[in-house]
Amino acid sequence: MPTPTDDNRDLLTVIAYMKAAPGKEDELRAALQELIEPTSQEDGYVNYDLHESVEDPGRFFFYENWHSGEHLDAHLGAPHLTAFIARIPELIDENGLTVNRVRRIG
Numbered sequence: 001m002p003t004p005t006d007d008n009r010d011l012l013t014v015i016a017y018m019k020a021a022p023g024k025e026d027e028l029r030a031a032l033q034e035l036i037e038p039t040s041q042e043d044g045y046v047n048y049d050l051h052e053s054v055e056d057p058g059r060f061f062f063y064e065n066w067h068s069g070e071h072l073d074a075h076l077g078a079p080h081l082t083a084f085i086a087r088i089p090e091l092i093d094e095n096g097l098t099v100n101r102v103r104r105i106g
Contacts (some may be wrong), residue, residue, distance in 0.1 A: 002066040004046045006106040011046055012072055014064040015100045019093045025058035031084055032060055038080040044071020051082070085095045 003013050020028040032050055039048045046065035053059040066072045075081060088097060 016062040020058040
């Protein structure tokens, strides 16, 4: 099965992850799922895939690809994402949200 970067190694890949605060797993899962549809309508969107850990339920990962860093920056300022970011203190554990921007090299 091909991945988005098979044909375009210049895409900006983002791997973001977070762990729900105790007792907030369902609420965080729902909040993250609500981000998917509006994000898919954004300029520069390629994919925005939400995953949950099998070994550690309540730990969530986004695997994303964007056409450029500028598109990602616009996403980070989008109303649906800024509303989610405001909820981070109540939904996510003390380690917060980790965002890694990476490029495929192999």
